[in-house]
Amino acid sequence: MISLQLVNAKAGAFRLTDITFDVPQGSYGVVIGPAGSGKTTLLETIAGVVRVTSGRIVLGGEDLTGVAPERRRLGIVYQHAFLFPHLSVAENVGYGALSESIADNAAERFGVTDLFERPVASLSGGERQLVAIARALARRPEVLLLDEPFSALDPRTRSFARRQLRALYYERRFTVLQVTHDFSEAGLLGDVAIMLDKGRVLQKGTPEDVFRKPASPYIADFLGAENVFAGTARPIKAEPPDWLESSSGQVTEMPLAFTTGALTFYALGDVVSGSAHAVIRAEEVSLSSEPSTSSMQNQFRGRITEIVPAGALTKITVDASGTPIVSAVTARSVRELSLGIGKEVVAGFKATAVHIC
Amino acid sequence: MELDTSVLETTPAPRQSSAVSRAAIAIFVALIASVFLLFVLAPVVGLVATGGGRGLSALGRDAELRASLALTAMTATIATILGVVGGTPIAYLLARRDFPGRSIVAAVMELPLVIPHPVAGIALLLVLGRASPVGGALYATGLRVAGSATGIVCAMLFVSAPLYVSAAREAFARVDARYESVARTLGDDVWRAFRRITLPLAARGLTAAAVVMWARAVSEFGAIVILTYNPKVASVLSYDRFTSFGLSEALPVAAVLVLFALVPLAALRALRREGRA
Incomplete structure (x- = not known):
């Protein structure tokens, strides 16, 4: 589960203010909000790379507020993938993998095994996103944070990636929090929707509720x-x-x-x-x-x-x-x-x- | 009524005149740029052309010149190593972290750049000379700073380390911090993420920064001459020959020093070419 209780955080001049919400264990949460509303900062705060100034972050029932990112058992996939450019695709997928077979399995599921020998610089935006998803999943995270991970994919590959992710999600029941601009995606995937603006939660609930009964x-x-x-x-x-x-x-x-x-x-x-x-x-x-x-x-x-x-x-x-x-x-x-x-x-x-x- | 065609005939005239004025401006700019390039290039080419041959042949018979070049290379290398060791963490912190006193640290690192180098030498002499508490204590332990190779290293480090910190800071800033964030979520602690991700990605920029520092250290004169006249580095030797024996004796030393300085310049160009590739 992901539980944030009155979390305040600061990243440069931007602030997250009194963020409170719960994504139950094994649920799929979606974060929606305009550009600059703090969606990525929210994911980074949960990941522990942006420091919390007050409040509590509970992951999997454990208070991990001050705990280092590497001990939070989570994975993050950025919109721009951030594949390590000095490593091969295979080395990227295997970077934090629990084992080689888990890395191979993750790569296979997202169809990136054929890219293993290619340099990162030669990959398209969509290929990078698929590799980044495989890299995060190869670590078997308990919480997966996704920052618009399908934005660079063509419709066919997007549908494939969503299917694969959903299959894995149902198999392992990890908790997901995904930032999206695609409202249909939010309705399709989400159990919990969180509407963010200017670093504050404006509304939270089921996607159906947020879409049908907006608070403002x-x-x-x-x-x-x-x-x-x-x-x-x-x-x-x-x-x-x-x-x-x-x-x-x-x-x-x-x-x-x-x-x-x-x-x-x-x-x-x-x-x-x-x-x-x-x-x-x-x-x-x-x-x-x-x-x-x-x-x-x-x-x-x-x-x-x-x-x-x-x-x-x-x-x-x-x-x-x-x-x-x-x-x-x-x-x-x-x-x-x-x-x-x-x-x-x-x-x-x-x-x-x-x-x- | 007849159509007045004179207007139509004269229409292209403004276009022609603007093309002429553009060409005139281009020629004028090219002329200014050429004069400026010549201003920089002519003394160096003149020096090498006049004294280069004599300087290279002097390397075989002039032991003092050989010793001063070796001393210059050695002290510049030691100063650069110290600058890299001490400056890299500061550059990283300045590029990545927002901490209390950050702007003060940044200003301190820029301070040596704005102090005239002989003044820097006097300041170092005040702190590290035998008469000072620090210099005296070091002397008591057997480490003499002023008038030794250690003094040369100190002077080189003081004047050239800010260049390394500034360039290294830029090199770190060019590596997106999110690479580290991803590495952290993939199990790396801070040091491991730095070693496996940030350092390799910033390596080319850090190497270029070190080369710039080394080149600056090799060419230093003002601070060194105050702190350590003897043993003589190459720049002090060329000055010494000039004041003692005149231009003809200083020329070969100066020309060799210029050729010596071409080494880091070539290294920098190679690094930039590799970066573009």
């Missing part, structure tokens, strides 16, 4: 939420209304009416009343020609003002009484609904899709 409009914006509205919220009933879906009958969030511009929509949140932000992911907004008869509480008529293809989905902006609502729909829906600029449509989303923060 800043986080929502950073995580690419298309619909972030400023407005006012007010509770609408003391009892849960009939549209509120709750399998257990226990309602932890309050039904709210949220007003932004000329629109008022139903939402759930723990904000009692007053200024707030509403976040709705574009995938949660559906488009139809006529109002839906389903349980969808929020339906607004408007005209399409923008159509932007975005990979498998197309992002459509609908102007609903002056408020732009972005929906992500499939190319098939675009064809079936004959969507085009200026066409009138109904944008709808459930109250449960609205996150108030």
Whole structure:
């Protein structure tokens, strides 16, 4: 496990402040945050190469706050790999390996055995990253720290490397903390997500929670939420209304009416009343020609003002009484609904899709 | 209405004039650079051309010259070894660590560079001369500093070690500290990571730094002449011959000293070529 308790650290002029989070034993944690937020410094602090000024770092149940990096039983893989340029690839993989066979096995799993005799300088960025991962794993670390280790890989090799890493992870159940800019990677791999900015933890939880329920409009914006509205919220009933879906009958969030511009929509949140932000992911907004008869509480008529293809989905902006609502729909829906600029449509989303923060 | 074509015809003129002025500037810059190069090169070439042959032939018969060159090489080598041993940890700390008093240490290491060398000699004489407590104590143990090879080493070390520390610091700074971080997580302690990773990666820069220090030590005169006139290193010998016998006697010694100084220069060029390769 990785447990940080009120950790403060200083690297040059940069500071990590009151960092607290837990990645349970055998879990996969992901660190997300803008450039310069302290992600790499965080990994280096856990590794022990950046000194902690206060707080505790517990790895595998043992307080290793002041312990030297070589005694922490962890491995680190940097984005730029940092292969030792005066050594061969084989010597790099074997540098800290527990045994030659473990090094060979790690190299084989990441497909770098063929590179063994090549000088480091001749490797591509992607090859370097694969060698760096193999080098770290050859030491059989209990904690693996990864700083964007797949960033230089082409999509096919990235998928291969992820598969190999995941297979090893399930085999050995070491604890992983990975820095990533790829939000899909965070959702795909992570059990715990930590959002970092300016050396502080802004939010932590499951990737699902962080993505669906960002703690602030800043986080929502950073995580690419298309619909972030400023407005006012007010509770609408003391009892849960009939549209509120709750399998257990226990309602932890309050039904709210949220007003932004000329629109008022139903939402759930723990904000009692007053200024707030509403976040709705574009995938949660559906488009139809006529109002839906389903349980969808929020339906607004408007005209399409923008159509932007975005990979498998197309992002459509609908102007609903002056408020732009972005929906992500499939190319098939675009064809079936004959969507085009200026066409009138109904944008709808459930109250449960609205996150108030 | 007729089209006035005179405007079109004169359009290329500014382009032509700017090309002419660019060429004039290039010629002027080349001229200045050539004069400057000649200023540096002419005295050295003149010295070697005039006294080089006589100097080389004097090596066979002039025992004092041979002894002074050997003494120069030996004392410069010892000073360089001491500079490397003492300066490397300081250079590493200055490049890698942020510690209280870091800027004071850096300033102390630069101090000898700004002191006139005869003044450095006087300062060393004050500290290491027989009349001083330190010099007196050393003399009592049988180690004479002023007027000995030890004094020459001290003078060379004082004036040339800052060059080594400065260049070595740059060499360490060019090696990304994250190589060490990775080595540490792969099981190396601080010393092992330094020995296996940082030192080999900085080796070329450190060697170049040592060569620069050695070359500077060989060419030192001001501090040495105050601290130790005898035995004479090559620079002091050329000065002594000049003041005692005139230019014609000093010339061969000076020319040999210039040829001697070409050795580290060639070594530096070779190191740089290897680095680029």
